[in-house]
Amino acid sequence: MPPPPPPKTHFGYQQVDTEDKAARVADVFHSVAARYDIMNDLMSGGIHRLWKRFSIELSGVRPGHKVLDIAGGTGDLSYRFTRLVGPEGQVVLADINASMLKVGRDRLLDRGVGGNLQVAQADAQNLPFPDNTFDCISIAFGLRNVTDKDSALRAMLRVLKPGGRLLVLEFSKPGNTLLQKAYDTYSFRVLPLMGKLVANDADSYRYLAESIRMHPDQETLKAMMQAAGYCNCEFYNMTGGIVALHRGIKP
Amino acid sequence: MPDPSLRTAALAALESTVNTALRYDPATRDGLRQLPGVLEIESTTPAFRLYVAPADAGVALLGHYRGEPSTRLRGTLPALLALAAGDGDSLAGSGVDICGSTALLNELRRLLRQLDIDWEEPLCRLLGDIAGPLAAGALRQSFGWLAARGANTERLLAEYLTEELRSLPAAAEVRAFCDDVDDLRLRADRLDARFAQLGQTAAQAASASSPAPQQHKVP
Numbered sequence: 001m002p003p004p005p006p007p008k009t010h011f012g013y014q015q016v017d018t019e020d021k022a023a024r025v026a027d028v029f030h031s032v033a034a035r036y037d038i039m040n041d042l043m044s045g046g047i048h049r050l051w052k053r054f055s056i057e058l059s060g061v062r063p064g065h066k067v068l069d070i071a072g073g074t075g076d077l078s079y080r081f082t083r084l085v086g087p088e089g090q091v092v093l094a095d096i097n098a099s100m101l102k103v104g105r106d107r108l109l110d111r112g113v114g115g116n117l118q119v120a121q122a123d124a125q126n127l128p129f130p131d132n133t134f135d136c137i138s139i140a141f142g143l144r145n146v147t148d149k150d151s152a153l154r155a156m157l158r159v160l161k162p163g164g165r166l167l168v169l170e171f172s173k174p175g176n177t178l179l180q181k182a183y184d185t186y187s188f189r190v191l192p193l194m195g196k197l198v199a200n201d202a203d204s205y206r207y208l209a210e211s212i213r214m215h216p217d218q219e220t221l222k223a224m225m226q227a228a229g230y231c232n233c234e235f236y237n238m239t240g241g242i243v244a245l246h247r248g249i250k251p
Numbered sequence: 252m253p254d255p256s257l258r259t260a261a262l263a264a265l266e267s268t269v270n271t272a273l274r275y276d277p278a279t280r281d282g283l284r285q286l287p288g289v290l291e292i293e294s295t296t297p298a299f300r301l302y303v304a305p306a307d308a309g310v311a312l313l314g315h316y317r318g319e320p321s322t323r324l325r326g327t328l329p330a331l332l333a334l335a336a337g338d339g340d341s342l343a344g345s346g347v348d349i350c351g352s353t354a355l356l357n358e359l360r361r362l363l364r365q366l367d368i369d370w371e372e373p374l375c376r377l378l379g380d381i382a383g384p385l386a387a388g389a390l391r392q393s394f395g396w397l398a399a400r401g402a403n404t405e406r407l408l409a410e411y412l413t414e415e416l417r418s419l420p421a422a423a424e425v426r427a428f429c430d431d432v433d434d435l436r437l438r439a440d441r442l443d444a445r446f447a448q449l450g451q452t453a454a455q456a457a458s459a460s461s462p463a464p465q466q467h468k469v470p
Contacts, residue, residue, distance in 0.1 A: 050259045057259075060317030083307060238256045245255075 009147060012210030018147060022123075025145045026097055028204045029073075033099035035199045037074050042198060043191060043205075049076075051243050052140065055169045056080050058236070058247060064088045065135040068159065070124050071095055071142020075104035081138075082113050092129075094122040095142075124152040129159045140169040144215040153228035160250040166230060172237070172244035173217040179240045187212065218244050258314050262301065266312040273309040275369045280309045282362045288321030288355045294328045303359070322351040335363065 063086035187209035195205030230248025302316040326347035375383030
């Protein structure tokens with residue numbers, strides 16, 4: 001009898017072995033790390049700053065809090081969190097990808113952040129922190145790249161303090177069909193072209209667009225958070241639902 | 252509710268404008284940094300809410316705040332703007348409700364009144380150290396002349412309206428009238444309280460005397 005085929009998962013529109021997905025995502029981010037911030041500004045027209053600012057406002061982080069910024073990448077959110085928690089607080093910038101983490105750490109050092117910031121290379125599914133550690137966890141534009149989202153949500157629940165908040169900022173599904181059409185054209189025609197011209201890497205940006213389409217929509221992600229054990233789950237649509245911010249609280 | 256990204260954009264733009272202006276008035280900026288708490292401003296028409304919190308760069312304008320603000324202001328947008336622009340010391344008659352500590356609000360208004368932005372510095376940065384002060388001097392002179400004319404016109408107009416036309420009452424008359432109204436309101440309140448007290452005493456007396464005869468009937 002032949003051995004059972006290895007379990008499959010999606011990588012953009014392709015099916016790949018579950019074990020391989022992390023490595024392929026890592027390849028994408030190794031290749032985009034250096035130009036990640038320029039491309040973000042270019043692709044979103046700068047709106048990603050507003051999405052992040054709104055998330056920070058809803059985080060309710062105050063001086064003295066401990067915050068974990070998963071998939072923190074180049075440290076945009078971490079920078080703002082370090083300002084909010086003050087010298088008594090602590091921010092951990094975590095990312096699974098060493099290249100992104102290096103860019104983020106260097107940028108934060110250049111901006112004079114130190115003392116209340118730690119950097120950790122960590123996998124969202126197996127977080128190397130004790131239970132009940134953080135007042136707030138944010139994962140911005142990272143959850144869709146995680147292989148097993150349910151296990152990542154459970155891992156984050158474990159390290160949150162009771163009453164702590166999880167914020168998931170992620171691309172989602174636009175509510176308006178016209179907007180959906182325009183958005184599809186933009187992400188499958190314009191994005192790979194921009195990626196090719198600016199970063200000389202069309203494939204990575206095609207993966208970006210495809211992975212957004214494969215990500216669960218607002219209600220599904222909310223249900224996943226509820227199933228993982230979060231309470232008071234709610235989401236806010238931004239820019240017509242292109243991006244949604246989900247928030248859940250550990251009971 | 253409008254799209255959060257639009258509202259966030261408006262607030263971010265406003266905040267960065269305010270903080271850029273504050274860069275040229277370091278005293279006010281330091282004062283704002285040390286504001287003793289967070290101010291919630293709620294406009295009823297149009298309906299929106301924003302929070303003013305102290306921040307490194309001066310102030311932060313937030314659409315959401317998950318703590319307890321120390322002061323809440325509530326009113327229509329025109330009333331709130333009039334309050335910010337006016338220099339009166341009392342909120343009476345402004346149409347704005349306040350709830351919580353007034354110290355924060357007083358501090359904020361004191362800072363706003365003292366706002367003294369040094370326009371010379373950005374000009375000097377732009378034009379250099381010789382042309383900058385000259386341009387600033389010329390600007391200051393013309394603004395000073397305009398301000399003096401403006402103040403003069405305002406005074407003359409006010410005097411003309413109150414003294415010559417007698418179409419508006421003078422400030423002292425208005426104050427006296429307001430005092431009289433306050434006095435009358437106070438007296439009316441006292442009378443009301445007195446009536447309420449008398450009514451209560453009467454009711455008590457009635458209830459004390461009425462059950463007694465019923466008890467006599469029992470045996």
